[in-house]
Amino acid sequence: MDVDNNFPAAKRIITEIQNIINKDPKLKEFDLIIQPENQNKSPVIYRDHCLGLESWCVRHVYKYVYQRLITIRKQLKRQASNETITLLTSALLVNPEVTTFWNMRRELIIDGCLKPNDELKFSAIVLTFKPKCAEIFNYRRWIFSSISKSLSSTDIVLNELSVGLTAASRYPSNYNAWNHCFWFVQKSLENENFSLIAQQWEMSKVWCREHVSDHSCMQYRQRLLKCLVADKRCLQHLECCASKSLLKFFNSDERPKLMRPSEDYFSETIGVTLDELYFNEDLIVTYQSHESLWNHRRFLCYLLVNIYNTDCIKEVLMNNEKRICTNLLKGNELYVKKHVLWFQTALCIPIKLP
Amino acid sequence: MVKLFAMSVLYKGPNDATLLKAAFELQSFGYFQRKSVQEFMGFVTKTIVERTASAARQSVKEKEYMCHVYVRADNLAGVLISDDEYPHRVAHTLLTKTLDEFSAKVPSHSWPKLNETQVTFNELNIMLAKYQNPKEADAMTKIQQDLDETKIILHNTIEAVLERGEKLDDLVAKSEGLSMQSKAFYKTAKKTNACCRM
Numbered sequence: 001m002d003v004d005n006n007f008p009a010a011k012r013i014i015t016e017i018q019n020i021i022n023k024d025p026k027l028k029e030f031d032l033i034i035q036p037e038n039q040n041k042s043p044v045i046y047r048d049h050c051l052g053l054e055s056w057c058v059r060h061v062y063k064y065v066y067q068r069l070i071t072i073r074k075q076l077k078r079q080a081s082n083e084t085i086t087l088l089t090s091a092l093l094v095n096p097e098v099t100t101f102w103n104m105r106r107e108l109i110i111d112g113c114l115k116p117n118d119e120l121k122f123s124a125i126v127l128t129f130k131p132k133c134a135e136i137f138n139y140r141r142w143i144f145s146s147i148s149k150s151l152s153s154t155d156i157v158l159n160e161l162s163v164g165l166t167a168a169s170r171y172p173s174n175y176n177a178w179n180h181c182f183w184f185v186q187k188s189l190e191n192e193n194f195s196l197i198a199q200q201w202e203m204s205k206v207w208c209r210e211h212v213s214d215h216s217c218m219q220y221r222q223r224l225l226k227c228l229v230a231d232k233r234c235l236q237h238l239e240c241c242a243s244k245s246l247l248k249f250f251n252s253d254e255r256p257k258l259m260r261p262s263e264d265y266f267s268e269t270i271g272v273t274l275d276e277l278y279f280n281e282d283l284i285v286t287y288q289s290h291e292s293l294w295n296h297r298r299f300l301c302y303l304l305v306n307i308y309n310t311d312c313i314k315e316v317l318m319n320n321e322k323r324i325c326t327n328l329l330k331g332n333e334l335y336v337k338k339h340v341l342w343f344q345t346a347l348c349i350p351i352k353l354p
Numbered sequence: 355m356v357k358l359f360a361m362s363v364l365y366k367g368p369n370d371a372t373l374l375k376a377a378f379e380l381q382s383f384g385y386f387q388r389k390s391v392q393e394f395m396g397f398v399t400k401t402i403v404e405r406t407a408s409a410a411r412q413s414v415k416e417k418e419y420m421c422h423v424y425v426r427a428d429n430l431a432g433v434l435i436s437d438d439e440y441p442h443r444v445a446h447t448l449l450t451k452t453l454d455e456f457s458a459k460v461p462s463h464s465w466p467k468l469n470e471t472q473v474t475f476n477e478l479n480i481m482l483a484k485y486q487n488p489k490e491a492d493a494m495t496k497i498q499q500d501l502d503e504t505k506i507i508l509h510n511t512i513e514a515v516l517e518r519g520e521k522l523d524d525l526v527a528k529s530e531g532l533s534m535q536s537k538a539f540y541k542t543a544k545k546t547n548a549c550c551r552m
Contacts, residue, residue, distance in 0.1 A: 029385050031385065033535075034538045169355075287441060
């Protein structure tokens with residue numbers, strides 16, 4: 001085979017990588033190391049549970065594994081072998097965006113050649129190199145939904161959420177990671193586990209404060225909020241100062257108009273939304289000029305008006321937004337004007353700026 | 355991210371700047387990148403201080419990073435490298451406070467003769483950790499009010515700070531503080547036009 005002749009070291013390199021992965025259950029990272037020249041030593045670097053591959057050999061190694069794998073895939077009789085696993089490991093570490101290779105691994109799981117738990121570990125390592133890669137997240141969800149149906153265990157779900165969070169921290173506005181997290185929240189809601197959503201609501205709040213331009217995290221919160229508002233059982237685990245926000249938002253004349261004693265659930269849901277509205281205001285004041293924060297605010301206002309469609313709410317909201325827009329006009333002119341315009345056109349609420 | 359990556363104190367001599375103390379927080383970078391990232395931040399820090407006049411403040415944006423510099427009239431200089439989400443005003447307040455504390459701890463006559471190994475100023479690490487949350491800076495409102503934001507010179511790239519005829523590529527190639535690997539890292543990052551993702 002002429003591939004082999006081009007780069008005879010490829011086989012040795014990929015075996016070395018596979019051995020490290022088999023040997024070290026605590027392996028946590030994979031990365032390419034920039035090294036344009038062959039240093040006449042092994043390009044596989046392994047230190048402190050981190051695995052690195054020098055960049056000069058990547059194209060040769062990838063070319064070798066790719067061609068071998070395609071040959072194997074074309075064979076009518078597919079035989080699972082250790083060679084296939086070794087080839088797939090290196091191919092996916094370097095380029096995890098090839099669905100065919102993941103599918104080959106799926107088949108190996110079904111045949112019992114790979115263990116689902118090991119695969120979760122392996123794909124988590126690949127994720128440290130390409131934190132936004134959708135194929136990796138798909139693969140993980142596939143393992144959960146078709147192989148191990150053990151989603152009722154809280155530990156597994158929490159671990160999965162932390163994998164998603166790590167990926168989100170490594171790539172800004174990582175929609176795929178947050179989407180992955182939400183999938184598990186949804187699954188746990190289906191299993192009637194309502195404490196998880198409350199925990200995620202608190203966690204993502206802290207995270208949002210540290211990543212104020214991450215619109216994917218805010219969208220995650222929007223999806224959580226929609227669940228919280230829609231189902232009373234989600235709210236019971238929530239620890240929030242909703243009643244304080246209510247007092248702050250409505251003055252004493254307005255409150256009785258809005259709520260009747262039978263509707264304390266109603267006041268709770270509106271309280272959560274108002275809580276978030278005040279949190280968002282706090283961020284807008286501290287961190288100026290981030291469009292993601294204003295977009296999030298628009299969602300919150302939209303939710304308020306559409307769920308609680310009363311004149312009272314509209315009026316109070318109008319006064320509240322007027323206060324904020326007036327205070328923030330200096331320095332945020334562009335965003336404030338857009339906000340006002342949106343209020344007028346989407347909600348038919350006029351805000352008069354001084 | 356709202357994040358502080360590096361904070362340094364330097365002395366700006368007539369020809370070049372000497373590092374007196376530096377603190378880093380680079381856990382958000384990959385294991386194999388940290389060394390190069392740290393070398394680079396050190397390189398940028400020194401380069402920018404040498405190109406900032408006495409009694410001046412500058413803020414330089416480079417992709418998603420911000421580099422804030424303050425050189426005092428007595429040539430003590432502070433540099434803060436942060437993410438561009440970190441509020442600029444707080445960053446400059448923090449620089450003022452750091453340099454005040456440093457000069458209270460280390461007498462000014464010794465600055466020109468010191469180098470990094472001779473200085474003990476562990477407060478820098480503590481401050482870097484504490485002010486990761488800019489809300490902590492609320493206590494420094496007095497300094498914040500005195501800060502005249504209009505005097506901070508803003509630049510949109512590092513190149514804009516360099517003197518006429520200078521090129522970043524040449525400075526990187528000539529630098530002694532950067533290892534071969536970091537120089538290769540710079541070239542690759544520049545080619546892919548994304549600083550820390552490959």
